[in-house]
Amino acid sequence: MTQRLPSSLTPLEIALTALLNGLEPLAPVELPLSDAAGCIAAGTALFTAHPPHDVAAADGWALRANDLVGASSYSPLPLTKEPQWVEAGEAMPAGCDCVLDADAVEVSGPLVQVLAEGAPGQGVRRAGGDIGEHTAVVVAGRPVTPATLLLARVAGVGKLSLRRPRLRLVNVPGATATTHLIAEIARAAGLHVEMHEAGARAAASIAEAVTDDACDLVVTIGGSGVGRHDAAVTALAERGEVLAHGLALQPGRTAAVARLGNVPAVALPGSPDAALAAWLAVVLPLVDRLSARQRRRQIALPLSRKIASSVGIAEIALLAEEHKTWRPLAVGEWPFQAMAGADAWLLISGNHEGFAAGEPVDAYLMRE
Structure with missing residues (x-):
């Protein structure tokens, strides 16, 4: 297909339609929690209740609130035996429903006195209080957040079913700072990023780095203009089909979109502002389609x-x-x-x- 230079700009909607045409979501993969942050959940996971039983929320004395009515420092309540001491996270003893602070119980030899009342549930983390039984914590199509990972860990879940696009990011010489910007944004979005360097700002060198092997998306940074040393789009044309070069988008008008076989590719400009704008307007819709992500808020x-x-x-x-x-x-x-x-x-x-x-x-x- 003949390249369209930026002097003949393609409307953004037309370029996106061509790029997304026939593109299907990726197959889900099971990933450990350490690799899951930012990825898009492929299914809805129902966690079991946590904690599974009442536990102490703080260190203190485990007691029954109804037995402590009227207790105060002015009217201590004597006990026949020392109550059980619990550490935070320990299971509550049978019959106990509150935890009093250390100074609320006075122990002097055989004499044990309670100096304060307690309320049911005081100092106690109830069964299912953190995660209710069969709660949908991981929702299909939504990003996995640090809070989601916390819930998965406390629920004892080691892996999640996710969609994680593999991004081949090619740095054309002269655009290193922009490449790092896009790489950091991509990783935060849950993509698996593999960075590659083109040997020179020449079509042959860039084409060597631009392949569709073991990736779901190719993005080049720099060399997308029409200057004498801008050869990224020529390299994409050698490897596949350029769908549009020059988008009716500002910033980002020298961006290009292409297909390398079944793998979509985007050439981002080397300038950080133009690259970021084209990433937001062009690459994010690609990532969302590959990830089967729900509509962004x-x-x-x-x-x-x-x-x-x-x-x-x-x-x-x-x-x-x-x-x-x-x-x-x-x-x-x-x-x-x-x-x-x-x-x-x-x-x-x-x-x-x-x-x-x-x-x-x-x-x-x-x-x-």
Whole structure:
């Protein structure tokens, strides 16, 4: 297929449709919890109750609350024997339903006195209080979070069924800083990232690093423009079929999309702002399709000031949350400082002129 240079821009929707056409979710894999963070759950896991029985929530004396009515430092309640001492996490003794602090019971030789009342459940973690029986903690299509992993560990689960796309990330010389940015974002999103270096900014060298072996997605960084040393798109054309080069997207208009056999590929620009914008607008939909991820959550807030957008090209606005509004930081052109301070991003379609101040907009969070 003949390359389309950035002077003839392909609408973002058309490029995405071509790239996603026929693409199916990956088969689930069983992964240990150490590799599961950020991955998308392939099934809904029901955990058993935790704790399985009442346990002490703190160190102290295990007693029965009804036996302690009226006890105080002014009216100590004598006991015939010393109550059982429990450590946090230990099973509660039979008949006991509260745990009193160490200084609430006074032991002096054979004399044992309680100096405070107790309430049922005080100092006790009830059976099923942390995880209810058959609770759906891991939900199909949702990311595995650190909190999810905590629940899995305390429930004794060692592996989870997940979808984890394998990303082959190719650094074209001159784009190393951007490559590290994308690699870190990809790992946080649960992708398995394998980084490769092209030997030079030449099509033959880049093509050697661009293969569809043992990966589900190929992304090149740098060399996607039309300069004399920009050869990433030529390398993709040698390896497969370039679907579009030059997208109606700002930042990111020199990005390209391709297919290497059945494996989708995206050429991201070397500039960090353009690469990140194309990652959000083009690569994330790919990752979500491969992962069978549920729709990403959006947050609706009114704009603190208007956003003007050019008709005919999709633009991405960076937003910061401020006093329950979205404050625009940058539109179309992104200073690196705006990238670092952004809380969310908003994709403005090519047929939209922008938004008025005070108008609610649905934005995607930069970090979920």
